[in-house]
Amino acid sequence: MGLKFQRLLFVLIVQLAVVAGEFFKPFNVTYDGRAMIIDGKRRMLISGGIHYPRATPEMWPDLISKSKDGGVDVIETYVFWNGHEPVRGQYVFEGRYDLVKFVKQVAANGLYFFLRIGPYVCAEWNFGGFPVWLRDVPGIEFRTDNAPFKDEMERFVKKIVDLMREESLFSWQGGPIIMLQIENEYGNMESFYGSKGKDYMRWAAKMAVGLDAGVPWVMCKQVDAPENIIDTCNGYYCDGFKPNSNNKPIIWTEEWDGWTRDYKLSSCILVGVIEFPIALHKTLRLQLLAFSNVGEVFRIITCRMASLGLVKLFNPVFSFQYFGGTNFGRSAGGPTYITSYDYDAPLDEYGLLRQPKWGHLKDLHAAIKLCEPALVAVSSPKYIKLGSKQEAHIYQDKGQKCSAFLANIDEQNSATVVFQKQAYTLPPWSVSILLDCKNVAYNTAKIGVQTSIKTVGVDSVAYLNEPLPMKLMAPYEVEYISQTWETVKEPIGVWSARNFTYQGILEHLNVTKDQSDYLWYLTRIYVSNEDIKFWEESQLIPVLTIDSMRDLVYIFVNGQFTGSARGKWVTVTQPIDLKEGYNDILLLSQTVGLQNYGAFLEKDGAGFRGQIKLSGFKNGDLVLTESNWTYQVGLKGEYFKIYAISEKGTVEWSKLPRDATATRFSWYKTYFDVPGGVDPIAIDLSSMGKGQIWVNGHHIGRYWTLYAPKDGCQTCDYRGAYDSNKCLTNCGEPTQSWYHIPRSWVQPSNNLLIIFEETEKNPFEISIKSHYTETICGKVSEDHFPPLHSWSLPETTNGTVVLNRMAPEMYLHCDAGNSISSIKFASYGTPQGSCQNFSRGDCHSPNSYSVLSEACLGRQNCSISVSNDAFGGDPCHGVVKTLSVEMKCSPSSTITSSLM
Ligand SMILES: *[C@@H]1O[C@H](CO)[C@@H](O)[C@H](O)[C@H]1NC(C)=O
Ligand SMILES: *[C@@H]1O[C@H](CO)[C@@H](O)[C@H](O)[C@H]1NC(C)=O
Ligand SMILES: *[C@@H]1O[C@H](CO)[C@@H](O)[C@H](O)[C@H]1NC(C)=O
């Protein structure tokens, strides 16, 4: 073929690609029992979850490129039906719901896309993603063989698939989408629906496949998925998992790398106070996670082989939450999930790297990627027992490609094993990856990446059995958001002609349609002189009882706040004071995120169930269930949108004096400036009680300050299997103090902040802060493995892995827009302690400080070789040296001058 012709062909191909799709040359996606097959090649794919509405479009490009940088091949997300179709037939595909834009940005970064349509998605999202109007479709029953439901579901799924096709986003069109999901964890629910459950599942599969999207569909946690749908696993561990057919690859749709937090509901009866135990942040320790990852990669393979007696290689896809983000507005599910959906993910709620988790996973992904040639080249790994609790899994083909995983499943002790005539020491409960069956490139328990401590919030830390770093929140750093506030009171009770009266108790959601969290119930009772006398003589007090209630109720009698209770379907008993004559009983029922998980969600509802009665009357109980009740949906302030920038004049704000006595149900307003620079910003609402906040008309979310119990956070040991009670953090702290305000929602000054506060709290102590990595620490020893970038892999040659034997490296970095401003500790030798508590050992290179200072000060990032050469000689012969460093990052703009 002549050169000219070749070039012509190339031009033609490129043009074809552009015509068919904008991002990739069109490619087909298939699969077999071994792997996903992308454009004819078996692949081992790593997928990262980013839920687009949990960030702003302005954040997406950075999140996607950081995911790519962290070694992610695929971005996955659910599709949020209630965000896209808040009113039946009226679609929203803009702003945070601009799904097409999100998919295109992923493609523009060269990453694939896994679209989990659902449209039931769970996702710790309000109502599991279902629009609340769906409850009102006549005759509807969700997620079962029910025609009205199936019609609605099919209409929405088709809408999404058609949209993706119109935008040429499927792989065969040159787009990034390689896989789709229908339903979500239905396997856990199917049995509740009897035979109709199975019929529905089969229908859903058939309907999905019938949409002709041209890429494979999966169903997660669906052991009975039909032949043409891949069943996949979700969980902390998936080693017991195998798909239900030999023709399907192993896919781990959710590898739980963290978890979310909620205001855990107490089942006790609560009278008059708001003081509850809350859930703790479940932080997975690094080594644990990494072990889970790599451990499963090969365990899944061997387990599958052992049980089926097959000689095959299985290349799983594994997928995990890469970025959690924020449940803006009232999108948090639950009930009672918090506004943050940080998830302890590799990218934190604000989009910054969570170190060392991000870096350790990046290394893991890179190590696995370097093994990919061997992993896909052989049809079966060889399994060798190296000891009673040690094993090797070897992938070696005839062409000399070879990678091995050495595992020590002993939870207590490290072990030295001999593999192919070489000795390896394996820390307890860990896996070492030998890229070329000789050199260790990674061990799941050895962290060689930096620890970061941010100005706001605490990150998980990975050092083996070492204490968590201290929190850096000195009181003098507090910056109050404003000292000038205005206020207006929200009326307590019925506030407009939009009220209505009904004889009986209406179900909360049937009335509010979830347009607001709040629903007022008002009734009037008559108390006779005899009753008063009876109470005086008997010394009894009348008691209001609600048989069953969720999520929160405030009780008022004759306009006075009397008590509150919260919980999930709890009984409420509240002693009350009544006077002779007419008395108003006023209840404010509240939802705090709708149920997102479980069967029969359409029947779940909210508010009150059973009877509401007053007991202790002379003539017995006074049942209020069939009384006339006056209803009012929502707050007056919500109705008049007093949080909107355009709002002018419907309410009269008055200045809030500094010494004002705080009152219940107050709106507060101020204008504020934001800290300069590019760092994300957060506001601290831990001085407030419960309510909601808006910035420049954007609904940030609900807040609720509840404290976790002081104990329960035992020291965390990464060793051994993970369970949901292991490694709790956040003891004694508010479940959430800091609330993310996206930069794109504010300008430098004069931002409108509106708060609705339900309890007796004034806003003077609300503070604002930039969120950035302030303290960075590193600890790398001479005997650590060389940096992964020093490995080079042959593309098409003989399979030899070429290793340029390099010294281990320490890489340190500040967030974008920040630079290293000072060195708090640096020692090459035998330093002791951990981050924020390093101290010199007997051996210390006198050049430690100058080497670090030369390499790092004033820079955003730096790499230091951990070797005698780099430190101008050996400070102590015959001892393994360690480099420990602690430095400070500051916004670049503030430090350039001070370094001069
Ligand atoms: C994808 O598969 C279809 C159907 O088998 C085929 O017509 C098409 O050419 C394939 N596309 C590519 C890019 O391989
Ligand atoms: C409640 O509604 C009725 C009938 O529309 C109206 O007369 C009454 O004023 C309303 N109550 C309030 C407090 O606005
Ligand atoms: C809610 O309203 C629906 C009709 O839209 C009705 O079928 C259902 O029983 C109501 N739920 C309750 C608990 O009252």
Ligand SMILES: *[C@@H]1O[C@H](CO)[C@@H](O)[C@H](O)[C@H]1NC(C)=O
């Ligand atoms: C509710 O109000 C209606 C209309 O005023 C009245 O006829 C009815 O008797 C009242 N019911 C109760 C239980 O008070």
Ligand SMILES: *[C@@H]1O[C@H](CO)[C@@H](O)[C@H](O)[C@H]1NC(C)=O
């Ligand atoms: C494999 O290729 C590398 C570089 O291409 C070469 O240096 C090496 O000698 C080759 N090994 C064998 C066994 O052919």
Ligand SMILES: *[C@@H]1O[C@H](CO)[C@@H](O)[C@H](O)[C@H]1NC(C)=O
């Ligand atoms: C600091 O390190 C020393 C040993 O170097 C240790 O004894 C001490 O407990 C550590 N303190 C904290 C708070 O971690």
Ligand SMILES: *[C@@H]1O[C@H](CO)[C@@H](O)[C@H](O)[C@H]1NC(C)=O
């Ligand atoms: C490292 O810092 C330099 C400037 O100090 C910057 O140009 C570069 O982009 C940084 N690299 C990364 C990966 O952040």
